[in-house]
Amino acid sequence: MSYSVLIVEDEPVLARNMLLYLERHGIACQTAASGEEGLALLDEARPDVVVLDHNLPGQDGLTVLRRMREREPQLPVVMATGHGSEQVAVEAMKAGAFDYLIKPVSLHQLKQVLDRAVQQQRQALELQHLRAGGVAAGAPAAQGLSALLGESPAMRQLRARLQQLVQAEERLSEGRSPAVLIGGETGTGKELVARALHFEGPRRSGPFVEINCASLPAPLVESELFGHERGAFTDARERRIGLVEAAHGGTLFLDEVGELEPATQAKLLKLLEDHQVRRLGSVREQNVDVRVLAATNRPLEAMVQAGQFRGDLFYRLGMLRIELPPLREREGDVVLLAGRFLERAARRYGKGALRFSDEALERLARHRWPGNVRELGNLVEQCVILASDAVIEAEDLPLPVMPAADLGALVPEALQEQPPSLPEAERRLLLSALERNRWNVTQAARALGISRDTLRYRIDKFGLRP
Ligand SMILES: Nc1ncnc2c1ncn2[C@@H]1O[C@H](COP(=O)(O)OP(=O)(O)OP(=O)(O)O)[C@@H](O)[C@H]1O
Numbered sequence: 525m526s527y528s529v530l531i532v533e534d535e536p537v538l539a540r541n542m543l544l545y546l547e548r549h550g551i552a553c554q555t556a557a558s559g560e561e562g563l564a565l566l567d568e569a570r571p572d573v574v575v576l577d578h579n580l581p582g583q584d585g586l587t588v589l590r591r592m593r594e595r596e597p598q599l600p601v602v603m604a605t606g607h608g609s610e611q612v613a614v615e616a617m618k619a620g621a622f623d624y625l626i627k628p629v630s631l632h633q634l635k636q637v638l639d640r641a642v643q644q645q646r647q648a649l650e651l652q653h654l655r656a657g658g659v660a661a662g663a664p665a666a667q668g669l670s671a672l673l674g675e676s677p678a679m680r681q682l683r684a685r686l687q688q689l690v691q692a693e694e695r696l697s698e699g700r701s702p703a704v705l706i707g708g709e710t711g712t713g714k715e716l717v718a719r720a721l722h723f724e725g726p727r728r729s730g731p732f733v734e735i736n737c738a739s740l741p742a743p744l745v746e747s748e749l750f751g752h753e754r755g756a757f758t759d760a761r762e763r764r765i766g767l768v769e770a771a772h773g774g775t776l777f778l779d780e781v782g783e784l785e786p787a788t789q790a791k792l793l794k795l796l797e798d799h800q801v802r803r804l805g806s807v808r809e810q811n812v813d814v815r816v817l818a819a820t821n822r823p824l825e826a827m828v829q830a831g832q833f834r835g836d837l838f839y840r841l842g843m844l845r846i847e848l849p850p851l852r853e854r855e856g857d858v859v860l861l862a863g864r865f866l867e868r869a870a871r872r873y874g875k876g877a878l879r880f881s882d883e884a885l886e887r888l889a890r891h892r893w894p895g896n897v898r899e900l901g902n903l904v905e906q907c908v909i910l911a912s913d914a915v916i917e918a919e920d921l922p923l924p925v926m927p928a929a930d931l932g933a934l935v936p937e938a939l940q941e942q943p944p945s946l947p948e949a950e951r952r953l954l955l956s957a958l959e960r961n962r963w964n965v966t967q968a969a970r971a972l973g974i975s976r977d978t979l980r981y982r983i984d985k986f987g988l989r990p
């Protein structure tokens with residue numbers, strides 16, 4: 525899901541940390557160091573959501589929150605308060621904050637809260653739109669198959685297969701097309717594929733409703749997905765339509781489906797089998813017509829074997845499978861994509877013509893790209909922002925000093941009873957460096973010869989924890 529965030533935070537290190545993390549996940553960010561600056565930026569930045577620190581120079585966060593709410597009552601604001609100031613959090617909620625976070629803020633959690641805020645906001649807008657009887661606008665070109673760049677054999681095959689799926693769906697006169705399960709490493713384009721399937725297919729004028737399963741708070745899952753009747757529980761003051769119903773006539777995209785709790789898995793299975801939902805507190809089942817797409821970067825098959833994911837749900841979701849190849853296996857695409865991204869970013873940042881030197885391109889082609897296309901896009905954007913010259917040289921590339929492919933060689937021998945896979949070797953190496961440095965990320969990064977941000981990214985990617 526892509527959207528934009530305004531970060532109002534006076535502590536520069538924290539602000540930058542948030543910004544890097546969010547941008548790495550494809551979220552556009554702007555920062556302001558005071559409430560006044562944040563308010564002044566509102567019109568220009570048009571954010572989808574705001575992160576607001578409480579302890580600011582000048583007007584405090586609560587005051588700024590109230591002023592933002594007056595000007596943009598629909599805009600969700602997430603308040604960040606220091607440890608021990610839970611009272612402020614309570615005040616913030618009363619003043620209409622969407623949610624609050626207690627510092628030190630976990631970046632992963634921050635993103636989850638922001639995702640949820642934007643998702644709810646969009647859902648509300650979508651419903652207004654549906655109630656008004658409007659029809660969603662046709663597919664902007666950027667959402668279709670043509671958004672999937674790449675001329676490698678792997679990408680050509682992928683586009684051909686997607687085309688086949690779309691055609692099969694067009695021909696289908698009765699019933700629903702089976703679900704499609706989209707697999708692949710992080711950043712390979714699973715979301716783009718889901719959008720392409722929706723916006724190229726016969727349901728393109730229906731809603732495309734995206735649910736990030738990892739960001740659904742467990743106690744709210746049911747009512748978020750299936751809706752509730754008035755009075756179904758204490759806080760249910762109004763009847764509410766769930767996301768599944770909101771997708772009626774269109775596509776329901778279940779992102780990060782591997783993160784679903786077992787209870788929710790069972791409910792979804794029922795939806796896939798019967799095409800019915802029941803709102804919480806209702807006695808009636810409601811028919812819904814949705815096409816389900818699901819994505820995951822986890823090995824669902826292995827999770828089924830380990831008893832972590834329901835086999836019957838896996839079977840239903842994976843009637844059709846699309847597996848996205850990692851970027852390193854798409855011959856020639858790194859160079860092609862780097863060029864396209866460079867052009868795009870140069871235009872966006874108002875820089876003149878830029879190009880990579882041959883050596884730089886060679887270096888890009890050699891990198892392993894664990895974050896795949898997203899990592900490449902972010903790197904190119906950084907290059908553009910920092911570029912002082914028309915030619916970007918190999919030394920200008922913010923790539924780790926140590927190529928990931930060499931990491932395996934550094935793993936202490938004791939760990940190598942069996943030659944581990946590269947990701948496993950990397951995971952162990954990171955873990956041992958972190959443990960040796962007592963989880964001091966800065967020191968561990970130095971020991972590994974990579975930047976702190978890179979290490980943070982990898983900690984996150986592997987889900988490492990003390
Ligand atoms: N083939 C491609 N051509 C152009 N841009 C791409 C391509 N594949 C991915 N991207 C871009 O890379 C970024 C990541 O893609 P996307 O969000 O679809 O990945 P994902 O597989 O869903 O990752 P995750 O598992 O982390 O959610 C997006 O900005 C997307 O536009």
Ligand SMILES: [Mg+2]
Nearest residue numbers: 525714715779
């Ligand atoms: Mg995704």
